[in-house]
Amino acid sequence: MNAQDILARMDALETRCPKLGHQVTFEYCRQESLKRPCSRALVCWNHRLPVEMILKKLVGEETYEAVFGGPPKSRVESLMEAIESAKQRCNAGGSGPREAPS
Amino acid sequence: MEQIKVFLDESEMPRQWYNIQADLPTPLRPPLHPATGQPIKPEDLAPVFPMNLIEQEVSTERWIPIPEPVLEKYALWRPTPLYRARGLEKALGTPAKIYYKNEGVSPPGSHKPNTAVAQAYYNKVFGIKRLSTETGAGQWGSALSMACQMFGLQCRVFMVKVSYNQKPYRRSMMETWGAECIPSPSDRTQAGRKILAQNPDSPGSLGIAISEAIEDAVGDPEARYSLGSVLNHVLLHQTIIGLEAQKQLEKLGVYPDVVMGCAGGGSNFAGLCLPFVRDKIHGKNVTIVAAEPTSCPTLTKGPFRYDFGDTAMTTPLLAMHTLGHDFVPAPIHAGGLRYHGMAPIVSHLLEEKLIEARAFDQLETFTAGVQWARAEGFIPAPETNHAIAAVVQEALRAKEEGKEKVILFNWSGHGYVDMAAYDAFLSGKLTRYELPEEEIRRALASTEAFPKP
Ligand SMILES: Cc1ncc(COP(=O)(O)O)c(C=O)c1O
Numbered sequence: 001m002n003a004q005d006i007l008a009r010m011d012a013l014e015t016r017c018p019k020l021g022h023q024v025t026f027e028y029c030r031q032e033s034l035k036r037p038c039s040r041a042l043v044c045w046n047h048r049l050p051v052e053m054i055l056k057k058l059v060g061e062e063t064y065e066a067v068f069g070g071p072p073k074s075r076v077e078s079l080m081e082a083i084e085s086a087k088q089r090c091n092a093g094g095s096g097p098r099e100a101p102s
Numbered sequence: 103m104e105q106i107k108v109f110l111d112e113s114e115m116p117r118q119w120y121n122i123q124a125d126l127p128t129p130l131r132p133p134l135h136p137a138t139g140q141p142i143k144p145e146d147l148a149p150v151f152p153m154n155l156i157e158q159e160v161s162t163e164r165w166i167p168i169p170e171p172v173l174e175k176y177a178l179w180r181p182t183p184l185y186r187a188r189g190l191e192k193a194l195g196t197p198a199k200i201y202y203k204n205e206g207v208s209p210p211g212s213h214k215p216n217t218a219v220a221q222a223y224y225n226k227v228f229g230i231k232r233l234s235t236e237t238g239a240g241q242w243g244s245a246l247s248m249a250c251q252m253f254g255l256q257c258r259v260f261m262v263k264v265s266y267n268q269k270p271y272r273r274s275m276m277e278t279w280g281a282e283c284i285p286s287p288s289d290r291t292q293a294g295r296k297i298l299a300q301n302p303d304s305p306g307s308l309g310i311a312i313s314e315a316i317e318d319a320v321g322d323p324e325a326r327y328s329l330g331s332v333l334n335h336v337l338l339h340q341t342i343i344g345l346e347a348q349k350q351l352e353k354l355g356v357y358p359d360v361v362m363g364c365a366g367g368g369s370n371f372a373g374l375c376l377p378f379v380r381d382k383i384h385g386k387n388v389t390i391v392a393a394e395p396t397s398c399p400t401l402t403k404g405p406f407r408y409d410f411g412d413t414a415m416t417t418p419l420l421a422m423h424t425l426g427h428d429f430v431p432a433p434i435h436a437g438g439l440r441y442h443g444m445a446p447i448v449s450h451l452l453e454e455k456l457i458e459a460r461a462f463d464q465l466e467t468f469t470a471g472v473q474w475a476r477a478e479g480f481i482p483a484p485e486t487n488h489a490i491a492a493v494v495q496e497a498l499r500a501k502e503e504g505k506e507k508v509i510l511f512n513w514s515g516h517g518y519v520d521m522a523a524y525d526a527f528l529s530g531k532l533t534r535y536e537l538p539e540e541e542i543r544r545a546l547a548s549t550e551a552f553p554k555p
Contacts, residue, residue: 003545003552006537014531016464016484016523018366018395019308019443020265021239023526028264032307034297043396047463050539058552075332075367075443076133076142078312083150084137086317089292 010054015044030055036063039072106188108350110181116345117168119338122376122447124164125383130334130450149320150327152228155221158335166338168220175219175252179208180342184350185513189477191497198500199356200493202513203347203374204480210275212483212515213370214245214330217339221328222249231324232256236286236311238265240272241483241515242330247281257281258325260288260314263306271519286311293317331367332445340373343512348377351510358388358510360496364488365392365459368445374512376447379456389458392448393492396461462491468527470494471517483515484523 001009011027019040026045032038037055045051056064073081123130132141144156151159158166168176187200205213225233233250236259237243243259250257259281266273266285276283286306287294293313297304304310319327329336351357361378363371371392382388451457462470464484471487473494474480482490489511500507517524526532546552 001541001545003548006542006545007552009537010542014526016395016526016532017238019238020262021241021485022265022268022520023523023531024264028305033309034307035301038307049537050542053546054542054552057546073136074133074446076446077136078309079316079329080133080142080146081136082313082316083146083320086293086313086320087149089317090321093292 010049013048015048017044030058033067037067039067042068104186104188105354106186108184108353110346110349112177112181114349115173115176115181116342116349117173118165118345119168120341120345120377120380121161121164121166121338122341122372122379122451123162123334125380126450127383127454128450129162130446133446150316152225152230152326154224154228155335158224158338159333168342169223171253172220172223175223175249176216176342179215181346181350182207182343184347187474187478189479190474190494193473193477194494194497194501196497196501197505198497198507198509200497201347201351201356201358201508201510203343203510204513205343205370206480206483206486206513206516208245210241210244210248211518212241212245213340213343213373213512214242214515215249216342216373217330217336217369218242218245218249218328219252220339221335222246222253222255225326225328226253226255228326229324230255230326232258232322232326233328234258234260234315234318234325235328235330236260236262236308236315237272238262238308238311239520240265240269240276243281243283244272244275244279245330246328247276247279247283251280258315258318259283260286260311260318262286262308262311263304265306268522269519275519286314288314290314291317291321331369332443334445334447336367336369337372337376337445337447340369341376343370343373344375344377347374347510356508357386359507360389360391360509361511362391362393362489362492362496362509363512364485364492364514365394365444365448366485367443368392368448370512370514372445372448374510375457379451382456390451390456391492391496392452392457392459393488394459394461395464395467395488460492460495462488464532465527467491468524468532472524472527480513481517481521481524482513483517484520486512486514486517489514 013026014023017024029038029041042051135142147156183204185202185204191200208215233255235246247257259276261283263285273283287297287304287310289295291314297310316327319325361375363374365371375390378388467487470491471482474482474490493509493511496509
């Protein structure tokens with residue numbers, strides 16, 4: 001089996017995502033965060049796939065380190081970051097949230 | 103006939119929430135603002151939360167009165183019954199007595215409305231017109247939709263697109279309760295539009311949905327954002343579960359040896375356990391256990407237990423095996439296992455060793471959930487199955503030791519909108535993968551590597 005076939009088979013595997021609360025495929029987990037792997041991908045897939053080796057091959061060592069190298073952000077930290085960047089977007093863009101087209 | 107349920111009368115419903123911050127042996131470390139490194143100030147949170155909830159977030163008052171209009175709404179399904187799980191006790195052949203709070207009796211089917219109703223009320227009295235939030239599978243989104251309807255607020259839910267497509271019934275519930283449910287990424291926010299421009303087919307993620315919901319609130323002075331777990335005020339609202347349970351157990355004349363709950367963000371676990379943590383701080387001998395999801399190399403080896411590497415929580419969790427000493431955790435565990443979604447209060451209690459955490463693999467949790475359904479009838483939410491797996495383990499331990507332990511746990515919700523997950527389990531889609539590592543390694547070593555994403 002070549003790498004493409006192997007990837008296709010792995011991509012179709014499903015697990016339950018503890019963040020979303022339903023089934024997702026490996027294909028989703030390996031590019032969940034703006035095409036980068038979800039930071040839980042190792043925990044969720046380690047018992048079924050040699051996921052460290054696969055992700056390093058897929059995204060490269062540098063991206064891998066950026067995602068899994070340091071301690072993950074706490075939810076409060078990411079909340080504060082989201083507030084700061086939303087404030088910047090609303091101030092800069094001026095448009096802010098848009099209502100549904102009527 | 104032996105007694106199965108203990109009810110409280112509506113007049114016996116607790117009139118106050120319990121705030122653990124008043125009793126912590128060491129105070130919570132104030133969360134730091136990532137931009138400034140300084141403790142987060144109330145005004146940092148003001149663009150997204152009303153000041154009355156921010157006051158609760160930082161309060162150290164032990165008892166916080168539950169407003170009358172919130173009690174009135176709670177009374178639609180509260181006090182929730184305390185059950186004895188005799189069917190499971192029999193199936194396990196355990197001398198343990200297993201009690202559970204059934205939080206699945208609320209209209210959306212989980213503990214989530216305990217805080218949704220309170221948050222909608224406080225936003226309403228603060229003069230807010232609309233709440234915005236994100237949701238994955240839709241448990242939280244549906245609870246908030248119902249709560250907003252109860253207090254005449256508009257509700258906008260950014261639902262991760264992959265979940266939106268996969269969970270049509272949760273979406274219908276939100277719309278039935280009058281909320282606007284939008285698949286994320288959407289064209290409603292700059293954050294969403296940017297993602298769509300890069301990738302029109304993006305399935306979305308919780309991170310993107312959070313960005314959209316927050317931008318939606320920040321950009322509209324009449325709107326605020328609402329979070330269904332993690333924050334102190336959310337855990338506070340959930341303590342009604344544990345306070346009711348204490349009254350119900352008192353009626354039976356029993357006190358638990360072990361109190362358990364599943365922990366994603368930590369809210370239902372904390373809701374049941376915090377009043378018992380208070381007792382523990384004051385000298386009671388009670389073990390309090392949070393059950394969380396992980397992967398595990400073999401099911402037969404049992405779950406891992408986690409500990410913080412140091413008290414400042416700067417190092418990742420260390421995995422330790424609870425059964426046997428032959429398993430050496432792979433190094434990747436260290437980086438991956440620290441749960442980034444956990445409530446600061448729950449993390450703090452873990453550091454203080456007032457509670458412990460055990461982790462369970464999804465195969466083990468679904469096995470426990472199916473065993474539960476067959477013994478007790480009610481089909482649990484897949485999250486709840488983590489608590490049930492922990493209870494089964496504890497009850498079997500009690501059997502081995504021949505001890506008549508009293509176990510109390512939180513049955514956080516039913517699984518009727520989640521039958522696809524049971525289907526995946528029952529049809530074998532969650533079993534371990536048999537594609538040999540050697541084959542993967544050989545394919546990757548060959549000249550044609552994976553296509554780049
Ligand atoms: C039924 C149920 N239990 C538990 C959880 C986990 O959340 P928390 O840890 O905040 O209670 C969820 C989250 O959606 C849920 O729906």
